[in-house]
Amino acid sequence: MNTKKKFDIMNYFNVIRTVIAMVIALLIVFAIIFFVSEEPVFAIQKLMLGPLQTKRSFFNVIERAVPLIFTGLSLNIVLRSGIFNIGADGAFYMGAVIATAIAIRVPLPNILHQFVLIVAAAIAGGFISMLPVLINKYTKVDPTVLSIMFNSVFYYLGLSIISAFFLEGTGTWGSAKFPKDAKLGNLIKGTSMNYGFLILIAAVIFVVVLMEKTSFGYKVRVTGINPEFARAAGIKTGKVILLAQFMGGIFAGMGGAIEMVGMYKRFYWQSQVNYVWDGLLVHMLANENPVFIPLTAFFIAYLRIGAEIMSRSTDLDPEVVTLLQGIIILLVASDRFLYKFKQKHEQKLALEQAELAAAQEGGNA
Known part of the structure; x- marks a missing residue:
């Protein structure tokens, strides 16, 4: 009998949900930067890579x-x-x-x-x-x-x-x-x-x-x-x-x-x-x-x-991070964010378990 547990991605649903919220928030902020900045690519580069450009900046993060x-x-x-x-x-x-x-x-x-x-x-x-x-x-x-x-x-x-x-x-x-x-x-x-x-x-x-x-x-x-x-x-x-x-x-x-x-x-x-x-x-x-x-x-x-x-x-203010944090909080705090994905997965899992139980009952008959 195979007792090996099947990997279930839903065990990590909350972690995945948070990471996706962070990515979506970053993409929204990038879009806003493209609309309001005269140098959007340079601004995004500084936002995302600036802390890695010098030893002092990186340790400032820590x-x-x-x-x-x-x-x-x-x-x-x-x-x-x-x-x-x-x-x-x-x-x-x-x-x-x-x-x-x-x-x-x-x-x-x-x-x-x-x-x-x-x-x-x-x-x-x-x-x-x-x-x-x-x-x-x-x-x-x-x-x-x-x-x-x-x-x-x-x-x-x-x-x-x-x-x-x-x-x-x-x-x-x-x-x-x-x-x-x-x-x-x-x-x-x-x-x-x-x-x-x-x-x-x-x-x-x-x-x-x-x-x-x-x-x-x-x-x-x-x-x-x-x-x-x-x-x-x-x-x-x-x-x-x-x-x-x-x-x-x-x-x-x-x-x-x-x-x-x-x-x-x-x-x-x-x-x-x-x-x-x-x-x-x-x-x-x-x-x-x-x-x-x-x-x-x-x-x-x-x-x-x-x-x-x-x-x-x-030409951008550092308050852009406040906007980013707000979007992340809004998504993570929302119970409906990725709810349908979780619901479909649970329905699929329940169906698989029901089919497995039916197969076992048929084998015992």
Whole structure:
């Protein structure tokens, strides 16, 4: 008896659907560029190949992708628990603030200094991410509303802390310089790519294993998909949801710390970071699979760097990427996109299974 499984392309339907959406969006943007640009071919060349033309440009893509990956990982854990908590910006910003405070005020040896500030920022991010769910438990205020509100609350709190205790007092707004022991050193000379990238790789592996290979990840997924079934199966859904918020917040806080002491010499952020919407896009394009989060973040970062290069060389603005993102979101979010293709395939598969069952019954008769 042949037990070999037949390859079914529909097992990869969501991935294929996302890739097709990206290709369609690119083609639409290319068509628009041909209509509005005086040098459309040159503009498209700069958009698509610009980031590969110099070493600096390529590593700028990786540097731009790092915070997107951290927020994508954060939201991957948080959202799969079934709670639409988008407070990653508050955790990210406060992670950077706490990293700044420890970098400037807590003298420690080199590696220990970096370790302590990253861990402290990660823990703070975890607790910040838990707040909307904790408050919802006792007040029934919607956690989504609370998370959006807390993004602003923690931004102003962080800004006040920096302004009150860490400003250098020079003509420009900014904290005192970070000591060398607190900075993450460069990984590749001639670029801003730092050792935080190695921490990021470890974080991606950790989240993939956590969410796809452990009982905790299973409980989070089941709770998010069907909380009633999860409770009937003996899963303590309240505890799982709360822990998922904490774990997700850890990576947002960690991302803020690594971005700050890896990319900057001092704290400069006077505006909200607004990475949460990018992280949401990354999470959505990855089809909730943490394995694909680095790829989708790289794709978005690549297009943004390409758009910036294009705008410097042509008559087009970099906002063309915003249009591209909007088209992709519209297609991916639409349940009807490629629905008929999936429906026809399922009907064909059902017919084949019915014919096989009929043949087996005839053979047994």
